[in-house]
Amino acid sequence: MSKEHWDNSFSDQDFVYGETENVLIREMSGFIPEHSKVGCFAEGEGRNAVYLARLGHDVTSYDQSTVGLDKTKALAGQNHVDVETVEMDLTQEKVPTNQYDAAIMVFGHVPRESQQFFVESMIDSVKPGGYVIFEVYSEDQLNYRTGGPPALDMLYDPADILDWIKPYKCIHFYYGEATRDEGKRHVGLGHVIQVVIKK
Template identity: 70%
Template sequence: MSKDKWDSRFSEEGYVYGTTENEFIREMSEQIPPRSNVGCFAEGEGRNAVYLASLGHHVTMYDQSTAGIEKAKKLAEQHHVSIQAAAMDLTKEKVEPSQYDAAIMVFGHVPKPDQQFLIENIIQSVKTGGQIMFEVYSENQINYKSGGPPTVEHLYNPSDILNWIKPYKCIHFYYGEATRNEGSRHTGLGHVIQVVIRK
């Protein structure tokens, strides 16, 4: 979706995807060394960024929606943590390379021609030896009707992702069902792709 559409969605009352961190990120977060510099990409209203900051990490979040970023800052204040934020179109603008100890992305869905750029943008932001972890909906999600984009064009193919992460050490790869209840937009059983790699 465009920046205007995301700004409109994130201007709705309440938090569209809830205020609780993604389950996959919670499960994998123990792999991130203490007090790491972490980049959170396509982070929306900030729920995962705030969670990681609450663990003691130094967190910078990226999203194209300024409305989402404002809500993320409010959420951080409510949890008495500090996060940095940058408004960027991650499918066109490159983040400074080799600056983070780890990076995450949760349900950052973009058109297929932009997907490789986004994933590589996340990976290149991390220092050698750092970890990248993300969860997205697979193309099979179109059959579940429990959230995510309404067209296959914005969903991910596992073969594409395996090709993009091939140069790196794969620690975790999962392609299958998972239940996600996150706000009003992710409700119930879905079909996801999960990745943890070491650069």
């Protein structure tokens, strides 16, 4: 989806996905060593980035939406933390490799032809021994209608993700139902894929 799409999507006064961190990120954040450098990919309005900054991490948030990044800065300010923001189209541009202790991504939905590049760029950005944590909607989410893109092409196939993470140590992999109440865009029972790997 285009920068214009996401700028429009985030233009509401309120935080469309809420101000509270994603459940998986909260549950798995203990894997990230104290005072880590963390990259947050397709981070939107910044709720997960701000949560990780509040835990004491050095956080950089990547998104193609200027509006989303501005809201990240505002949310960080409200929480008295600092989050670096970088405007980048993660389907076209690669984040520099081996610089983070951990990387996260929550519901970063991109077209199928860009998904492998996007996920592998995130993994590559992490140093050997670092962690990658992410959650996306599966293709089955179309049947739930509780959030996420209404197009099969923008959702994820668990077999693809297993293929992309195969070279790494898989700590957690889940493909199934989960309830997400995040703002007004993710509401209720959905169908997700969750990953925690160690590089």
